[in-house]
Amino acid sequence: MLISSVTTIYFSPTGTTKKIINSIVKGMKIINNKIIDLTLPKVREAGVPLIDGDIVLIGVPVYEEKISQGKLPLMAKIVPKNSARLFTKTPFADMSKCSHCNICVKLCPMNAIDKETLEIDEEQCLRCFCCAKRCPKKARKIIYKPRFLVSKVLTMKNRIIKEPKLYL
Numbered sequence: 001m002l003i004s005s006v007t008t009i010y011f012s013p014t015g016t017t018k019k020i021i022n023s024i025v026k027g028m029k030i031i032n033n034k035i036i037d038l039t040l041p042k043v044r045e046a047g048v049p050l051i052d053g054d055i056v057l058i059g060v061p062v063y064e065e066k067i068s069q070g071k072l073p074l075m076a077k078i079v080p081k082n083s084a085r086l087f088t089k090t091p092f093a094d095m096s097k098c099s100h101c102n103i104c105v106k107l108c109p110m111n112a113i114d115k116e117t118l119e120i121d122e123e124q125c126l127r128c129f130c131c132a133k134r135c136p137k138k139a140r141k142i143i144y145k146p147r148f149l150v151s152k153v154l155t156m157k158n159r160i161i162k163e164p165k166l167y168l
């Protein structure tokens with residue numbers, strides 16, 4: 001079968017998943033690519049998008065050994081519990097560096113950053129670190145929890161061999 005068109009669906013806060021999906025499409029020499037980028041909440045909330053083409057490619061990051069919850073392909077819910085909560089605090093903003101440009105507010109895939117105070121909602125934050133990576137002033141820092149805690153949890157988790165799961 002000749003594949004000439006594709007719908008690509010991805011969630012990509014820091015851009016790697018998007019890059020990989022685009023490379024696959026390029027490698028397959030498919031020119032007709034319908035892109036559904038589910039990173040921003042407003043797109044996910046808009047409802048089921050139209051999917052067409054010969055194939056569908058779906059890309060999501062792995063967070064703490066899981067892909068985001070919710071039914072594929074829409075991935076309607078990016079649930080915060082699939083995150084590195086155990087290992088990191090929410091990215092801290094150094095207000096002496098911050099220009100209050102609100103880029104982090106606009107790019108946050110969880111709408112977790114208050115546009116006035118720039119504080120992050122602990123429960124909503126996915127720990128994708130998009131706000132830290134994209135901050136033009138490098139004002140946001142990733143704060144790790146104590147090393148012994150991270151090491152203990154990873155040692156426990158590494159004892160169990162996990163098999164790949166299908167979510168379709």
Ligand SMILES: Cc1cc2nc3c(=O)[nH]c(=O)nc-3n(C[C@H](O)[C@H](O)[C@H](O)COP(=O)(O)O)c2cc1C
Pocket residue numbers: 011012013014015016017018060061062063064065066083084126127128129
């Ligand atoms: C909080 C967090 C947890 C992660 N957990 C895993 C993991 O368990 N296994 C893995 O292979 N990669 C893990 N990663 C790496 C991401 O899957 C990887 O950085 C991915 O490319 C991010 O996608 P994006 O650039 O499209 O946002 C984790 C990244 C973050 C930020």
Ligand code: SF4
Pocket residue numbers: 093097098099100101102103104105118134135136137138139140
């Ligand atoms: S992106 Fe950086 S500089 Fe802009 S508001 Fe957020 S923390 Fe401040």
Ligand code: SF4
Pocket residue numbers: 013090091107108109110111112113120124125126127128129130131132
């Ligand atoms: S506040 Fe949390 S969810 Fe939002 S961009 Fe920053 S790390 Fe990601």
